[in-house]
Amino acid sequence: MSARDRETAVALARAAAALDGAVVGLGTAALAVASWVKYLAASGALRRIAAAPVVAIPDLRSLLSGEGDGDGDEPVFAAVRGHVRVPPRGKFLVPPGSGEHCVVAKHTQMCLFNEWRGIFGWTFDLHALFFKSLKEQITTSFRWVPFVLVDPENMTGMLHVKLDRAMQPLPLTTVYHKLIPVESTPYTLFQTIIGNGYPIALLDEEKILPIGKEITAIGFCRKNKASVEISSCPEIPFFLSELTKDEMEAELSSRARTLFWASVVLGTVSICLLGFATYRSWRKIKQRREARQAQEIFRQTTDDVTEGESSDEEAGEVGDGQLCVICLRRRRRAAFIPCGHLVCCCNCALIVERHVEPLCPMCRQDIRFMIRIYGN
Ligand SMILES: [Zn+2]
Numbered sequence: 251m252s253a254r255d256r257e258t259a260v261a262l263a264r265a266a267a268a269l270d271g272a273v274v275g276l277g278t279a280a281l282a283v284a285s286w287v288k289y290l291a292a293s294g295a296l297r298r299i300a301a302a303p304v305v306a307i308p309d310l311r312s313l314l315s316g317e318g319d320g321d322g323d324e325p326v327f328a329a330v331r332g333h334v335r336v337p338p339r340g341k342f343l344v345p346p347g348s349g350e351h352c353v354v355a356k357h358t359q360m361c362l363f364n365e366w367r368g369i370f371g372w373t374f375d376l377h378a379l380f381f382k383s384l385k386e387q388i389t390t391s392f393r394w395v396p397f398v399l400v401d402p403e404n405m406t407g408m409l410h411v412k413l414d415r416a417m418q419p420l421p422l423t424t425v426y427h428k429l430i431p432v433e434s435t436p437y438t439l440f441q442t443i444i445g446n447g448y449p450i451a452l453l454d455e456e457k458i459l460p461i462g463k464e465i466t467a468i469g470f471c472r473k474n475k476a477s478v479e480i481s482s483c484p485e486i487p488f489f490l491s492e493l494t495k496d497e498m499e500a501e502l503s504s505r506a507r508t509l510f511w512a513s514v515v516l517g518t519v520s521i522c523l524l525g526f527a528t529y530r531s532w533r534k535i536k537q538r539r540e541a542r543q544a545q546e547i548f549r550q551t552t553d554d555v556t557e558g559e560s561s562d563e564e565a566g567e568v569g570d571g572q573l574c575v576i577c578l579r580r581r582r583r584a585a586f587i588p589c590g591h592l593v594c595c596c597n598c599a600l601i602v603e604r605h606v607e608p609l610c611p612m613c614r615q616d617i618r619f620m621i622r623i624y625g626n
């Protein structure tokens with residue numbers, strides 16, 4: 251665990267302890283709700299993907315003509331598998347890093363910190379879970395040209411891919427990456443001493459969608475003049491993917507299952523935590539009320555005694571072992587609860603009780619309340 255993770259964990263534990271588990275309970279409940287919402291989205295997407303027909307590219311046109319009144323205005327949600335090609339008279343991209351022909355080129359830069367445990371290693375950053383991660387990728391350039399999907403065996407017909415406004419990740423291949431080390435300075439030494447991360451390298455990466463790659467496109471197919479095009483469906487986490495439709499379904503159903511159980515477990519934990527916190531605060535309120543009542547009774551009895559001019563002050567009659575340990579003049583009358591020590595007279599007990607933190611003068615335990623003891 252890094253220094254920053256430790257700080258975060260300590261801060262979270264302190265916040266949790268401050269509110270008797272109620273904060274953790276509420277946080278867990280929020281996570282449970284969030285994973286339930288995600289589960290609903292995943293299972294909805296799964297149902298839609300399962301219902302989508304797998305259509306071969308040459309059959310698309312006839313499928314669209316069959317729907318509706320023949321205009322082809324109604325889009326059909328379908329999955330299509332084919333190879334990436336540049337349309338006739340189209341252009342392709344040649345990114346500078348690799349020089350490979352492609353239709354989508356993305357160039358990213360990522361700053362690697364010394365806390366990063368290897369590019370291919372597993373890393374757990376608690377800080378990044380709650381705050382903004384420092385290992386952020388910056389996309390320096392993203393270019394794409396119109397492209398189509400074709401069936402390699404039956405070249406009749408093609409599917410134009412509408413990439414604009416698609417939020418889903420693209421099935422890109424990394425073709426080039428370069429690690430540029432950052433030279434250490436006296437300042438990085440200072441940062442190591444105070445336990446902060448410092449940049450050690452810059453990772454320069456180039457990812458492309460190469461021509462000829464076999465992918466699945468899932469989305470809305472519609473006719474646009476003479477051609478057929480596919481656009482993304484925002485509710486589905488896939489648009490273009492290396493996975494086949496069956497693999498997509500398998501991945502989504504395992505994701506939905508995980509989210510379902512996560513929300514069940516988190517929900518149960520949050521109910522337990524909130525229930526326990528409620529029970530504890532209810533018990534605290536009850537104890538406080540009881541203590542206040544006991545104090546009221548104690549004060550009343552003390553007032554009665556002082557009014558009635560008791561024999562407590564006649565030190566002569568009181569044995570040494572029965573004198574108040576504070577004033578050494580009056581008889582011991584006030585017992586402290588819960589420790590049970592009978593060492594103070596009523597007046598001194600009231601003075602002790604007025605302290606910010608009332609403690610028994612014998613054993614230093616907390617005093618919840620006091621009772622008056624009668625000798626005979
Ligand atoms: Zn006293």
Ligand SMILES: [Zn+2]
Pocket residue numbers: 586589590591610611612613614615
């Ligand atoms: Zn005591």
